[in-house]
Structures are given as C-alpha cells and as structure tokens.
Amino acid sequence: MKLTRCSSFLGLLLVSNVYAGQQIVQLDDGRQAVLSDDFTWKYLYVSGDEEAVEPTSVAPSNLPTTPETRTSIAASTSLIAGASIIVVDGDNTKVAVEHSGVEIHLVSAQWSDGHLVIDTEITNNGLQPVIKADLNIDIYDLQGNLLASEEHAAFRSIKRMADTYLRPQQTKQGSTIKIEVTKHEQYQISSEISELDHRG
Structure with missing residues (x-):
C-alpha cells in the first residue's frame, strides 16, 4: 500500500515537471490532453497505478484561459494535417x-x-x-x-x-x-x- 502511494506521488511529481508551462484539460470522455505553447496538443497517458493530474496542478500557458476555448482545442478531433x-x-x-x-x-x-x-x-x-x-x-x-x-x-x-x-x-x-x-x-x-x- 505504501509502495503504491509512493509511486503515485512520484508519478504526479514527474508529470508535473514534464508538463510545466503547458495546460492540461479534462475531456468529456474522461481522458486528458496536454496543450502546448505552440498550439499543438496530445493525449496525456497515465499508467494504471498513477492518479490523473488535475489541470489546476500545472502552471498555466500562454493559451487563452477561458474554459470554452481550452475545451474546444482539446476536444477537436478534426485537426488538419500540416495546419x-x-x-x-x-x-x-x-x-x-x-x-x-x-x-x-x-x-x-x-x-x-x-x-x-x-x-x-x-x-x-x-x-x-x-x-x-x-x-x-x-x-x-x-x-x-x-x-x-x-x-x-x-x-x-x-x-x-x-x-x-x-x-x-x-x-x-x-x-x-x-x-x-x-x-x-x-x-x-x-x-x-x-x-x-x-x-x-
């Protein structure tokens, strides 16, 4: 039990450091996406014994911070290749x-x-x-x-x-x-x- 909590804490710490300066948003289906400063995004994958990182635990980026705008970027699955x-x-x-x-x-x-x-x-x-x-x-x-x-x-x-x-x-x-x-x-x-x- 202690080992699981320790690995979860270390996982959260690692994820927080890797994604500092980026924005993490929660999608409607429960998955999370990382929004980068260069307006690209990718899904955040967390192993089974780690807890999901809440968006508030990551430093905000330069992207617009209204909930509607952040969600629209992450939820879009029709991004145009090369655009x-x-x-x-x-x-x-x-x-x-x-x-x-x-x-x-x-x-x-x-x-x-x-x-x-x-x-x-x-x-x-x-x-x-x-x-x-x-x-x-x-x-x-x-x-x-x-x-x-x-x-x-x-x-x-x-x-x-x-x-x-x-x-x-x-x-x-x-x-x-x-x-x-x-x-x-x-x-x-x-x-x-x-x-x-x-x-x-």
Missing part, C-alpha cells in the same frame, strides 16, 4: 511557408469588418531577385470545416523598377490579406506559395 492554429488578435501567430528559398511569414491575425485580416512578411534566401509571390490559403474552424480557400498576392514589385524587387537576403513587408469568413476566436490555417517569379 497551424492561429488566435485572432493574439501575439502568437507564427505561420511560415517556404518555396525555392523564399519564405512568407503570416505575422498577425485580426478581425475587422467581417474579414480575417492577416499581415505578411517575405524573406528572400535565394540567389535571384523576386518580383512576384502568390500565397494559397485554406482557413478551417477547429472542427476541420473548410471556411475559405483563396489565392492572394503576397508580394508584387513594380515593373521595371529594380529597387522594388525583393533582393537576395532581403526581407520586406508583404501584402495584407483579407479573407471573408465567419467569426471565430481561433482558426486552423494551411498555406503554400502557389506562384513565384524571379528576375533573372
């Missing part, structure tokens, strides 16, 4: 896509006048100047329902004006993208560079 979860009006939007040495970063997401508004930043790590970059964006809710699929101009230079080209090892602010979708606190976003033109 990132973004929080509207949050500071943690960090989505990046890369193609041929060019990176486009989605650096913030706000809600304005019926649209999801996303700022972009583009970096050229290649060897040739970039004159055009288009971005294909798919927006999903947390249940995996597709809300919008659009292609947007992320960067355009001015024709025959070399100083507007995105030169190698240069970073510039890209276009602001507006997508009309229903309002949610969080979205899943999947994106890829669909077209890229260089000046030879």
Whole structure:
C-alpha cells in the first residue's frame, strides 16, 4: 500500500515537471490532453497505478484561459494535417511557408469588418531577385470545416523598377490579406506559395 502511494506521488511529481508551462484539460470522455505553447496538443497517458493530474496542478500557458476555448482545442478531433492554429488578435501567430528559398511569414491575425485580416512578411534566401509571390490559403474552424480557400498576392514589385524587387537576403513587408469568413476566436490555417517569379 505504501509502495503504491509512493509511486503515485512520484508519478504526479514527474508529470508535473514534464508538463510545466503547458495546460492540461479534462475531456468529456474522461481522458486528458496536454496543450502546448505552440498550439499543438496530445493525449496525456497515465499508467494504471498513477492518479490523473488535475489541470489546476500545472502552471498555466500562454493559451487563452477561458474554459470554452481550452475545451474546444482539446476536444477537436478534426485537426488538419500540416495546419497551424492561429488566435485572432493574439501575439502568437507564427505561420511560415517556404518555396525555392523564399519564405512568407503570416505575422498577425485580426478581425475587422467581417474579414480575417492577416499581415505578411517575405524573406528572400535565394540567389535571384523576386518580383512576384502568390500565397494559397485554406482557413478551417477547429472542427476541420473548410471556411475559405483563396489565392492572394503576397508580394508584387513594380515593373521595371529594380529597387522594388525583393533582393537576395532581403526581407520586406508583404501584402495584407483579407479573407471573408465567419467569426471565430481561433482558426486552423494551411498555406503554400502557389506562384513565384524571379528576375533573372
């Protein structure tokens, strides 16, 4: 009996240390999930002789802390492969896509006048100047329902004006993208560079 209590205590201590800085939530079916600061999650598995860790025993993370929001992330079983979860009006939007040495970063997401508004930043790590970059964006809710699929101009230079080209090892602010979708606190976003033109 003492050995079982001791192993339970050590198990709780170990789990608390491993998941410090993350949020643990209790699902409706009794299972628990660990929410990470990078907006990913996984189920928490505890061996039979250990007690479940209560969410209050773990230090809170930077994720939104309303019960409804925390539950919606953990309970969603329709997360899109390769997609990132973004929080509207949050500071943690960090989505990046890369193609041929060019990176486009989605650096913030706000809600304005019926649209999801996303700022972009583009970096050229290649060897040739970039004159055009288009971005294909798919927006999903947390249940995996597709809300919008659009292609947007992320960067355009001015024709025959070399100083507007995105030169190698240069970073510039890209276009602001507006997508009309229903309002949610969080979205899943999947994106890829669909077209890229260089000046030879």
